[in-house]
Amino acid sequence: MTEPLIVGAMVRTLGAYPSGWRQPGAHRDPAADADILRHIAREGEDAGLDYLFFGDWLATGPDLEFRDPYLLARIDPVSAVLFLAGITSRIGLIATVNTTYADPYTTARSLASLDVLTRGRAGINLVTGAEPRAAGNHGRDAHADNETRYDRAEEFVEALRRLWDSWDEDAWIADAERGVLIDPEGLRAADLHGAQVRVTGPLNVARPPQGRIPIVHAGTSTRSRALAATEADLALTAAPTLADGIATRRLLRDIAAEAGRSPDALKVIAPVLPVVADTDAAAHRIVERLLALVPLAEGHQPSRTAFPPNRTVAALADALDVAADDPLRAVAFDAPVTAAEAARLGERGAALIERLARIAGLHVSGLHVSGAGRGEPLTWRHLVAAHAVPAAFVVGDARTIADHFETWRDEGAADGFNVLSAFQPAQFEAFTRLAVPELRRRGLVRDAGEREGATLRDRLGISSYVDA
Numbered sequence: 001m002t003e004p005l006i007v008g009a010m011v012r013t014l015g016a017y018p019s020g021w022r023q024p025g026a027h028r029d030p031a032a033d034a035d036i037l038r039h040i041a042r043e044g045e046d047a048g049l050d051y052l053f054f055g056d057w058l059a060t061g062p063d064l065e066f067r068d069p070y071l072l073a074r075i076d077p078v079s080a081v082l083f084l085a086g087i088t089s090r091i092g093l094i095a096t097v098n099t100t101y102a103d104p105y106t107t108a109r110s111l112a113s114l115d116v117l118t119r120g121r122a123g124i125n126l127v128t129g130a131e132p133r134a135a136g137n138h139g140r141d142a143h144a145d146n147e148t149r150y151d152r153a154e155e156f157v158e159a160l161r162r163l164w165d166s167w168d169e170d171a172w173i174a175d176a177e178r179g180v181l182i183d184p185e186g187l188r189a190a191d192l193h194g195a196q197v198r199v200t201g202p203l204n205v206a207r208p209p210q211g212r213i214p215i216v217h218a219g220t221s222t223r224s225r226a227l228a229a230t231e232a233d234l235a236l237t238a239a240p241t242l243a244d245g246i247a248t249r250r251l252l253r254d255i256a257a258e259a260g261r262s263p264d265a266l267k268v269i270a271p272v273l274p275v276v277a278d279t280d281a282a283a284h285r286i287v288e289r290l291l292a293l294v295p296l297a298e299g300h301q302p303s304r305t306a307f308p309p310n311r312t313v314a315a316l317a318d319a320l321d322v323a324a325d326d327p328l329r330a331v332a333f334d335a336p337v338t339a340a341e342a343a344r345l346g347e348r349g350a351a352l353i354e355r356l357a358r359i360a361g362l363h364v365s366g367l368h369v370s371g372a373g374r375g376e377p378l379t380w381r382h383l384v385a386a387h388a389v390p391a392a393f394v395v396g397d398a399r400t401i402a403d404h405f406e407t408w409r410d411e412g413a414a415d416g417f418n419v420l421s422a423f424q425p426a427q428f429e430a431f432t433r434l435a436v437p438e439l440r441r442r443g444l445v446r447d448a449g450e451r452e453g454a455t456l457r458d459r460l461g462i463s464s465y466v467d468a
């Protein structure tokens with residue numbers, strides 16, 4: 001595989017790491033999102049990134065502070081991309097839409113509008129949603145089950161395609177002399193009569209410049225994989241390791257081929273949370289600080305409808321199969337982990353300790369971990385935080401980050417990356433200013449000016465899309 005990688009930013013203004021907002025200088029006021037969104041968009045566009053990606057979550061509650069604080073209060077994704085459409089000129093703009101609750105006609109219309117306004121830079125990420133509280137916000141009694149949600153998602157995709165195809169490319173004639181505005185034969189109804197989605201059409205927006213706006217899908221279930229492999233242009237995975245990345249990409253490509261589609265028409269995008277600094281040691285110090293500042297949930301009383309908090313010693317102990325009466329369950333958060341205690345945490349505990357040595361230089365006194373530097377002592381707080389917030393961390397200087405991208409491409413684990421930034425704007429800037437030039441030097445990403453005037457579909461290398 002020698003194609004350049006697709007590289008986009010998954011934008012979370014409060015930072016993608018739960019303690020990101022606590023870092024010095026980090027953006028922490030969602031009421032001021034306009035400023036940081038503008039800044040991120042300019043930075044990403046100047047760096048030649050392929051797209052800015054906005055996720056979505058259709059509910060909020062105080063429990064989210066103890067899981068993913070960026071979900072607590074944020075700009076709705078379609079509003080975010082429309083806001084950025086006017087202040088950018090090259091970068092792709094991808095908004096998430098939840099097919100369980102959204103209306104297909106309204107969605108087709110918003111995205112076609114975005115595509116027209118940006119001259120072909122729109123993309124849509126379809127999700128079916130995992131948040132039960134979304135039901136109550138949309139007049140439903142319960143969140144639909146997986147089968148029902150994906151049945152609807154499939155019909156939703158069909159509705160979008162038919163609506164975007166409403167106008168033939170040459171249907172808008174606008175011949176002032178003859179007084180002929182349109183060719184009525186070139187305007188088609190959608191006429192979809194599905195079990196869950198019914199829409200007549202045609203769409204009251206001009207034909208989107210991309211024709212078919214790139215479809216992204218992110219999910220984890222079997223039905224989700226089938227939808228991604230057969231209908232999406234980009235499939236977002238959650239692969240945390242290289243082996244997982246290789247297996248997931250292979251599986252998705254196999255499903256695509258079985259469905260009669262060229263596997264190369266599907267681009268598989270892996271998540272990465274690069275913590276970048278001038279040196280590996282400086283990057284390790286940033287991770288150590290991020291871990292130390294994760295608010296733990298001990299003493300927090302979750303509401304009945306909330307997600308269960310997982311940032312407790314008990315949750316860690318359960319996950320590592322520590323016996324119910326083991327005194328380890330009563331340790332103080334900020335006490336260093338001793339070698340004797342580490343030995344009682346089993347294989348998964350050893351793997352966690354090894355990972356923390358690698359990404360943050362944390363060490364257990366008297367315990368040798370191969371390849372690990374010697375930074376701060378590992379505490380229980382570090383362990384609980386690292387277990388509760390698994391992230392696809394790559395930590396180091398520009399070369400370390402570029403090595404990760406190169407290895408994943410060469411091993412067939414990814415066609416591209418969704419880059420998460422632990423906190424804004426410093427870590428996004430560290431990626432664009434330190435890591436991107438190194439990626440470019442190695443030919444892993446295209447030159448910033450190479451795709452002037454390109455649509456998002458062109459940028460993603462999916463211009464030759466053929467319907468399966």
Ligand SMILES: Cc1cc2nc3c(=O)[nH]c(=O)nc-3n(C[C@H](O)[C@H](O)[C@H](O)COP(=O)(O)O)c2cc1C
Nearest residue numbers: 055056127128129130218219220221224236237238
């Ligand atoms: C990388 C990635 C990003 C995702 N982003 C979102 C998101 O922003 N909003 C959302 O509701 N679901 C998102 N999901 C998908 C949810 O996990 C999915 O909707 C949920 O799991 C329900 O689908 P499932 O039953 O297939 O898992 C994302 C998944 C992945 C892998």
